[in-house]
Structure formats: structure tokens, C-alpha cells
Amino acid sequence: MRVDVIxxxxxxxxxxxxxxxxxxxxxxxxxxxxxxxLANGARGLLPVETxxxxxxxxxxxxxxxxERYYKKIPGFQAGNSPHDYMSEEIAGKLVILTTSNGTRxxxxxxxxxxxxxxxxxxxxACGSALVSFDRDVILLCAGCRNDFSLEDGLCAGMIIDAxxxxxxxxxxLNDLGMAMKLAYNQCRHNLYETVMECSSAxxxxxxxxxxxxxxxxGVDTVPVVPAAKHDLVLTPLNLIGTAGx
Ligand SMILES: O=C(O)[C@H](CS(=O)(=O)O)OP(=O)(O)O
Numbered sequence: 001m002r003v004d005v006i007x008x009x010x011x012x013x014x015x016x017x018x019x020x021x022x023x024x025x026x027x028x029x030x031x032x033x034x035x036x037x038l039a040n041g042a043r044g045l046l047p048v049e050t051x052x053x054x055x056x057x058x059x060x061x062x063x064x065x066x067e068r069y070y071k072k073i074p075g076f077q078a079g080n081s082p083h084d085y086m087s088e089e090i091a092g093k094l095v096i097l098t099t100s101n102g103t104r105x106x107x108x109x110x111x112x113x114x115x116x117x118x119x120x121x122x123x124x125a126c127g128s129a130l131v132s133f134d135r136d137v138i139l140l141c142a143g144c145r146n147d148f149s150l151e152d153g154l155c156a157g158m159i160i161d162a163x164x165x166x167x168x169x170x171x172x173l174n175d176l177g178m179a180m181k182l183a184y185n186q187c188r189h190n191l192y193e194t195v196m197e198c199s200s201a202x203x204x205x206x207x208x209x210x211x212x213x214x215x216x217x218g219v220d221t222v223p224v225v226p227a228a229k230h231d232l233v234l235t236p237l238n239l240i241g242t243a244g245x
Contacts, residue, residue, distance in 0.1 A: 002136040003163070005156045005177040008143030009105045021135045022112035023126055023159065025119065026142035027151040028200040029080050029209075030102020031226075032119040032216040033065075034095075034234060036082040039224040041091035044233040047103035054098045063090045066098035070207050073098075081212050094233070101142040109140060110232060117226040117234060119216060120155055120191070125223040127162025129237055137163075139177070144200055150183075151195045151216075157184025158219070192217040 006012045024031060034045050042063065048054050051066070051073055058064050065078035065085070072079030077089075080099050097103055102117075109115045114133055118126040130137050139159060141152035157180035164171055173181065187194040192214065195201050201213045226234035 001134070001167070002172040003139060003160060003177055004137070004174045005139045005141065005153065005180055007141055007148040007153075007176060008146055009101060009108050009140065010146050012108070012138070012140065014108055014111050017109050017112035017138060019135065020112050021114045021116070021130055021133045021137045022109035023116045023118045023130065023137065023139050024102065024105035024109055024142060025139060025152045025155045026099075026102030026105060027119045027155050027195070027216050028149070028204060029082060029212055029216060030097070030099040030142065031117040032121055033080055033082045033085055034097065034102070034117045034226045035119060035121050035222050035224050037085040037090055037095045038226050038234070038236045039222045040086050041088075042085070042095045043092050044235045045095045045097060045226060046233050047106040048096060048098050049104065049107060051098060054096045057096045061094060062096050063093040064096045066103075068100060070203065070209070081209060082215055083211065101144055105140050105142040106228070106232070106234070109138070110228075112138070113229070115228045115234075116237070118155060118159060120158065120219050121216070121222040122220070122225055123155055123158040124162045124220050125225050125239065127159045128166055129225050129227070129239060130159070131163055131166045149200055150198045151200065153180040154184050154187065154191065154194070156180045157182070158188070161185065191219065
């Protein structure tokens with residue numbers, strides 16, 4: 001099985017996803033938020049590109065959230081903090097989410113056979129789902145404004161590590177994949193301290209979101225895998241029965 005790690009959303013074309021499993025990684029914070037919303041009973045999550053598009057989908061059955069420049073959008077029910085998605089208010093609702101990078105990554109990947117959303121919270125569960133799909137994989141690091149974010153790359157390294165442990169053999173990796181596997185193994189025992197040195201974490205701490213960085217560096221603490229197949233609504237993957245698909 002081949003696994004390619006891509007540095008940011010603009011470094012890949014949508015046709016490159018055809019016939020592959022795609023995993024979008026935005027540790028700080030979009031994919032950590034998606035995982036949290038589904039773990040807290042949201043019935044699904046629809047990523048959208050623009051603020052007006054999100055607003056137009058508001059109804060009694062939806063919960064509309066998102067950010068621009070880390071801040072909640074005026075009039076929205078929530079921002080992009082996973083802590084905004086832990087209340088009973090979202091149970092049974094379709095979450096509509098628009099963020100600067102993570103939701104763009106999901107939209108870009110939609111030609112893949114399956115699209116998953118990953119972060120440290122569910123890394124091992126994602127790895128085992130990918131092995132069961134038995135297809136080549138693209139790990140798309142969402143990054144930040146066309147740039148690479150190290151925390152996303154480290155999470156890619158974690159997923160590669162989990163897949164290789166399950167398969168008990170090395171995967172075929174691109175150079176960024178090799179680098180991230182080595183980097184993850186170098187810092188896996190002090191992940192929080194390493195992520196705290198990354199630019200997005202520093203910015204979040206400055207804006208009063210230190211608790212988000214702490215939560216988002218929890219390893220395998222929320223083993224729910226948001227997944228989409230042939231449409232854009234992410235729902236929790238049922239890990240039993242995914243083999244061979
Ligand atoms: O809300 C976030 O943490 C970031 C903000 S920014 O794009 O990095 O300025 O958005 P995300 O889509 O989660 O990367």
C-alpha cells in the first residue's frame with residue numbers, strides 16, 4: 001500500500017484523489033472539532049466553503065459554526081473550538097462548518113473513494129480504518145494559509161506508524177511521509193511540548209485558546225472517525241464491517 005503525505009491543501013489537485021482513501025488532517029483545529037462534534041451526538045457534519053453558504057443552511061435541524069482568523073463568525077452558533085461542540089445542544093443536529101483550512105481540505109478531497117477526518121484524537125482508529133479499506137492513501141495536511149503546519153505532519157506520522165504496526169511491514173511512502181514518520185517517532189513522548197512550539201499553537205495561546213491546544217494533543221482520546229463516501233456529509237465510521245471496501 002502506498003501512502004503520500006501532502007503538505008497543504010493547495011499542493012494537490014482534486015483528480016489526484018480518484019480511487020484512493022483520503023484523510024484530511026487539521027489538528028488545530030478543524031478536524032479535532034469535527035471528531036468532537038460527532039462524538040457528542042451530532043448526526044452529521046457538512047463542511048462548506050463560505051460564510052453565506054453556511055448561513056443559508058441554518059434551520060432548527062442544524063448547528064452552524066466556524067471561524068475566520070481563529071474567531072467565531074458573528075451570528076454563528078459556535079466558533080472552531082472543539083469545546084463549543086461538547087454541549088447537548090448539538091445532539092441530533094447536522095453541524096454546518098466553515099473554517100479557513102480544514103473544511104477546504106475536505107471539499108478538495110471529495111473525489112476520493114472515502115474521505116476521513118483525522119487528528120491526534122483518533123489517529124490509531126483512522127490508521128486501522130485505512131488498512132481495512134486496502135487502497136492507496138493520501139494524508140492531506142490542511143496546514144495554514146497555503147503553508148505547512150508541523151502538528152498536521154506529526155499526526156500524519158502517527159497514522160503511518162499505526163498502519164505499519166497493524167500491517168507489520170513498512171508502507172511505500174513519499175519523502176514527506178518518511179520525514180513525518182521519523183519526526184513523529186522522535187517526539188511522540190513529548191507531543192504536547194512539541195506542538196506548543198508550532199506557530200498555530202502559539203497564536204491560539206495568544207488568543208486565549210490554550211485549552212484547545214491541550215485538548216487537541218490528546219492521543220487516541222476520541223476514537224470516532226468522521227467519514228464520507230460519495231457525498232460530503234461526514235458521519236461516524238462504523239469500524240466493524242469496513243474490511244475489503
Ligand atoms: O480556527 C483555527 O484554529 C484555524 C484558524 S487559521 O486558519 O489557522 O487562521 O482554522 P483551521 O481551518 O482549523 O486551520
